Amino acid sequence: MRLLLIEDEEKVSRFIVKGLAAERFAVDVAADGDRGLELAQTYSYDLIILDLMLPGLSGTEVLRLVRGQNEHVPVLVLTARDAINDKVEHFEIGADDYLTKPFAFAELLVRVKALLRRGAVSRANTLRVADLEIDRLTQQVRRGGQRIDLTGKEYALLEYLMTNAGRVLSRTMIIEHVWDQSFDGATNIVDVYVRHLRNKIDEPFERKLIRTVRGVGYAIGEEAL
Amino acid sequence: MNTRSIRFRLTVWYAGLLAGMLVLFGASVYLGLSHYLEWTLKETLSQQAKQIGESWLGEVGVSGESYVAEEINEHFSPKVNGRFVRITRGDGSVMYLSDEPESKRFDPSRVPTLNAQTDRESLREEHLTADSELMIFAMPFTAKDNGRYVIEVGASNQEIERVLHGLLFAIAIGLPVVVAMAIAGGYLLMRRALRPVDEITQSAERITSRNLGERLPVAETGDEIERLSVGLNRMIARLDESFQHVNRFSADASHELRTPLTILRGELEAAAQQGQITPELRETLGSALEETERLSRIVESLMAISRLDAGEARVELAHFDLAELTSGTTEQMRLLAEDKDIALRCESEQQVRVEGDRARLKQVIVNLVDNAIKYTPAGGLVGVKVSASNGRAVIEVNDNGVGIPPEALPHIFERFYRVDKARSRQMGGAGLGLSIIKAIVTAHGGQVKVESVEGKGSRFLVELPVAGKTSE
Numbered sequence: 001m002r003l004l005l006i007e008d009e010e011k012v013s014r015f016i017v018k019g020l021a022a023e024r025f026a027v028d029v030a031a032d033g034d035r036g037l038e039l040a041q042t043y044s045y046d047l048i049i050l051d052l053m054l055p056g057l058s059g060t061e062v063l064r065l066v067r068g069q070n071e072h073v074p075v076l077v078l079t080a081r082d083a084i085n086d087k088v089e090h091f092e093i094g095a096d097d098y099l100t101k102p103f104a105f106a107e108l109l110v111r112v113k114a115l116l117r118r119g120a121v122s123r124a125n126t127l128r129v130a131d132l133e134i135d136r137l138t139q140q141v142r143r144g145g146q147r148i149d150l151t152g153k154e155y156a157l158l159e160y161l162m163t164n165a166g167r168v169l170s171r172t173m174i175i176e177h178v179w180d181q182s183f184d185g186a187t188n189i190v191d192v193y194v195r196h197l198r199n200k201i202d203e204p205f206e207r208k209l210i211r212t213v214r215g216v217g218y219a220i221g222e223e224a225l
Numbered sequence: 226m227n228t229r230s231i232r233f234r235l236t237v238w239y240a241g242l243l244a245g246m247l248v249l250f251g252a253s254v255y256l257g258l259s260h261y262l263e264w265t266l267k268e269t270l271s272q273q274a275k276q277i278g279e280s281w282l283g284e285v286g287v288s289g290e291s292y293v294a295e296e297i298n299e300h301f302s303p304k305v306n307g308r309f310v311r312i313t314r315g316d317g318s319v320m321y322l323s324d325e326p327e328s329k330r331f332d333p334s335r336v337p338t339l340n341a342q343t344d345r346e347s348l349r350e351e352h353l354t355a356d357s358e359l360m361i362f363a364m365p366f367t368a369k370d371n372g373r374y375v376i377e378v379g380a381s382n383q384e385i386e387r388v389l390h391g392l393l394f395a396i397a398i399g400l401p402v403v404v405a406m407a408i409a410g411g412y413l414l415m416r417r418a419l420r421p422v423d424e425i426t427q428s429a430e431r432i433t434s435r436n437l438g439e440r441l442p443v444a445e446t447g448d449e450i451e452r453l454s455v456g457l458n459r460m461i462a463r464l465d466e467s468f469q470h471v472n473r474f475s476a477d478a479s480h481e482l483r484t485p486l487t488i489l490r491g492e493l494e495a496a497a498q499q500g501q502i503t504p505e506l507r508e509t510l511g512s513a514l515e516e517t518e519r520l521s522r523i524v525e526s527l528m529a530i531s532r533l534d535a536g537e538a539r540v541e542l543a544h545f546d547l548a549e550l551t552s553g554t555t556e557q558m559r560l561l562a563e564d565k566d567i568a569l570r571c572e573s574e575q576q577v578r579v580e581g582d583r584a585r586l587k588q589v590i591v592n593l594v595d596n597a598i599k600y601t602p603a604g605g606l607v608g609v610k611v612s613a614s615n616g617r618a619v620i621e622v623n624d625n626g627v628g629i630p631p632e633a634l635p636h637i638f639e640r641f642y643r644v645d646k647a648r649s650r651q652m653g654g655a656g657l658g659l660s661i662i663k664a665i666v667t668a669h670g671g672q673v674k675v676e677s678v679e680g681k682g683s684r685f686l687v688e689l690p691v692a693g694k695t696s697e
Contacts, residue, residue, distance in 0.1 A: 015491035055662070079485040094598055101522045102486035105494045153557070179557065182587035187595045189557075192564050214507070215514025216494060 001116065002026045002043070006036030006062060007051040007078065015200045016049070020112070033057025036054050045073055049108075052079040052090075060093065078103075096139055104170040104216060129160040130222045132201060132209055134162060143201055153178060154197050157190075159222040161210070170217040179222040189212040194218055230417040239406045247403065252395040258392060263360070265545060267348055270362035273301065274378040278366040282312065286370030309333050309359055315342075315373035328433055330381045331357050332483040337669045339363055351379070364524060366577040370460045391526035421450040429457065435534070435667060437465035453463055458648070473529045479528040486524065500696075515559070526657040530640065533664035541582050544692050547618050548573035548611040550583065555591045555609045566603040569594075577618045580692040581669045589665050592658045593685050600683070601626030617671075618689045625682035638663040 003020060007013040007029050009212065017027045030036035030045070033054040042061070048066065052059035063075060071206060077125050078093040090098060097111050131144045139155055141148045150158065156178045171190045175183050183189055194210065202208045211219050227233060282295045293312070297303070303323035312321040323333050333354050344365050351359045361379035369373065421444050428441045440461060441454045443482050496502070497510040555571040562569035579586070590609075597607040601624040610621040629637060633644045638685055641656040659673075666673050671689035 009488065011488040012484065012491065015488070016494050018495055019491070019498075020228040074680065080480055080487075101489050102517075102524075105491055153560075180583055180587070182554070182591050183557075187558070187561065187591060189561055192561055195564075196560065213497075214511025215497070216511075225255065 001046045002028070003047045003049060003112070004028050004030065004039055004043075004045045005049045005057070006030045006033065006040075006054065008032060008054050009051070012051075015105065017053055019075055019109065024110060026113075031055075033059065033062045037062050037065055040073075041069060046151050047112060048073055048075045049112070050095075052077060055181060060090065061130065063093050063095060065091065072215050075117060076108075078112055079208065104172070105195070106170055106216060107170045107173050110167065110169070110173065127159070127165070127207055129162055129220055130207065132162075132220075134159060141201070143205060150197070150200060150201050153193060154200070157193050158201070158220075161218065164219075166218045166219065166221040168213045168219040174217065190218075232412065232419055235415055236408055236412045239411060240419070243351045243398065243407050244404045247400050249588055251400065255389065256393055256604065257395070259283070259385065259389050262388060263382070266360055266380060266382065266385065267362060270348075270360065270378045270380060271346070271364065272366045273310075274376045276300075277310070277312070277376050277378070278364065278374075281399065282366055282374060282376065283369050283370065287369050289322055292527065297321065297323075308378065309336060309361065310335065310379075311377040312686055313338065313375045313474070335363070336377075341373060349433075350382075351624055371380040381454070389610050401610075421446075423455070425450070425454050425457065432461060437468055438460060438572070448566040468683055472535050475527050476531040477533070477642060479524040479531070482520075482524045486517060486521050490514065490521070493517060523657065526661055527640075530657065530660055530664045533661075533668045542580055542583065543583055544578060544580050545583055547577040547579045547586070547620065547689070548575065550587060551590050551611045551620055554587055555594055558591065558594050558598070562598050562607060565598060565601075567598055567601055568606045569598075569609070571609040573609075577611050577613045579618050579669075579691065581688050582665075583666045584691075586669070589662050589687060590622075592662050593620070593687070595627065596658065597622050597624040597683070597685075600624065600628075613691055616691050618691045620689075621684065622687075623682060628679040628681050629677040630679045634675065637672065637675065655677060 076098045080101045097138040282339045307326040310323040359379045607624045643656045674686040677683035
């Protein structure tokens with residue numbers, strides 16, 4: 001998988017490249033719009049991560065020109081502006097996803113992976129982490145063969161954690177996925193639900209599956225990261 | 226009527242001035258006229274006395290006293306004209322005395338006699354009866370035969386009194402009428418002159434920090450009112466500019482903070498992901514990440530508030546049922562309340578349709594309910610109610626928690642204001658939640674109210690305009 005990152009802030013591109021490289025992506029970096037467009041038109045990338053505020057050619061123009069030539073390459077837009085008008089405008093030009101700075105790297109990673117497997121996702125009906133198993137059709141949860149009853153929100157939270165097993169999910173990501181943006185920032189609703197979920201799926205068992213990653217969020221998995 | 230209004234005060238002032246001036250004028254007319262009339266009467270009397278002396282009494286030695294009497298009666302007919310005429314000889318005896326006038330105003334025979342030896346002209350008034358007064362001019366006269374006489378000519382001054390009474394009557398009736406007309410006319414004129422001021426006041430009342438782009442009406446009359454509204458408009462323009470400046474500043478500042486925050490967060494996360502770090506370092510990095518997240522949240526909130534203040538909030542307008550949104554949202558937060566052993570009750574029986582940004586209004590409900598749960602101790606009660614009355618949709622969130630001290634109440638919607646600094650920081654707030662609520666509600670044309678008794682609980686009321694029935 002080869003990605004193109006068009007981002008003028010050197011430090012931002014450095015940690016993105018580092019993080020993506022750790023996930024075995026090959027990343028090319030362009031520090032301005034003109035260079036970015038040149039690369040995008042020369043090579044065939046699987047995904048483009050595009051910052052909007054660029055010296056030279058602006059991100060919006062790059063997006064328009066890239067779309068004019070290649071309709072299929074997924075483009076993830078990064079921006080420090082998040083006025084909803086902006087968002088709508090860029091989706092219309094052809095952005096596939098939109099991430100507002102500052103973001104957690106985990107969020108970027110989840111979105112990148114989602115964009116890459118879009119279209120060819122095999123959504124398995126059964127998700128499994130260690131001896132924990134959920135059936136997405138019946139929404140049944142079993143651990144060690146033992147059935148566990150969850151409320152709707154608890155199930156949604158667990159399913160989200162398990163589809164991203166082994167990956168840390170930030171509170172913001174969990175809130176936006178399981179609830180909606182209105183809950184962001186104000187409440188500790190994620191922590192409360194995670195605690196309740198733990199009481200049901202981890203408390204009775206010796207091996208704990210849900211982990212708290214301080215300052216980042218929660219993850220489910222067999223091993224510590 | 227507002228007794229302190231300029232209109233009232235000016236009217237009273239000039240009505241008072243006008244009345245005072247009219248009283249002064251009336252008094253001077255009255256005094257002047259009475260002096261003039263008395264002077265005229267005196268002139269007439271003295272001329273008649275002189276005429277009696279020079280025409281007839283001078284020749285008395287030749288023509289005889291009865292001739293003088295006849296001439297006087299013929300020329301002056303005192304009986305008809307109400308004149309008093311008396312000629313006294315030097316020895317004090319009366320030579321001629323006019324008859325009682327037909328009007329019976331006075332009895333000539335009862336007029337006291339004068340010292341016949343007088344050698345000076347004099348004017349005196351004689352009160353004969355209570356309502357009758359005589360003005361008498363007396364003049365010593367020496368006839369050609371050296372006989373000495375005193376000629377007295379008098380007239381009742383009742384005529385003068387009557388004229389003066391008439392004048393007084395006219396003034397007493399006319400003055401209040403004129404003053405009343407002046408008050409009424411002046412009041413109407415003032416109203417006309419001050420109507421633009423009323424209009425300016427009403428327009429000015431409508432202008433708040435949210436619609437500083439509006440201006441007051443300017444009537445191009447070239448008068449003081451036009452100058453006033455132009456001056457006020459310039460002031461509003463300056464206010465507008467500085468408000469925009471502040472808004473731009475906080476938007477720019479939060480915008481500029483985003484890139485460094487992104488880097489900080491990315492670097493810290495990358496560092497925390499490394500396998501070979503000590504647990505202490507992991508803890509430190511985690512703590513730094515938590516603070517970065519809090520900082521990001523503050524920047525987000527500030528950005529949101531400045532955008533709301535700039536009027537960019539209501540972008541996704543929709544008609545929806547506020548009662549349903551509220552009960553749904555409250556339901557989603559039930560676990561938060563149960564977790565603290567707080568009873569959460571939501572009453573919203575009928576539909577309350579509003580027009581607005583559903584996600585933002587949901588944020589308002591989440592913030593209010595979350596606050597209520599945060600500041601209510603275990604075992605407490607949080608109530609949520611949606612109702613509609615008088616064209617206003619009302620969300621009420623009440624609790625029986627810690628409440629807000631009275632001195633803090635006016636400030637709780639201010640940015641970064643914290644009632645209890647230590648406590649709210651521990652709860653992770655930045656003092657922006659209520660500012661956001663207020664900004665969202667204001668952007669929807671509504672208002673937020675709060676009532677609270679410290680130690681007893683708080684009650685927050687969000688009022689929004691109800692959506693028109695036709696657009697449902």
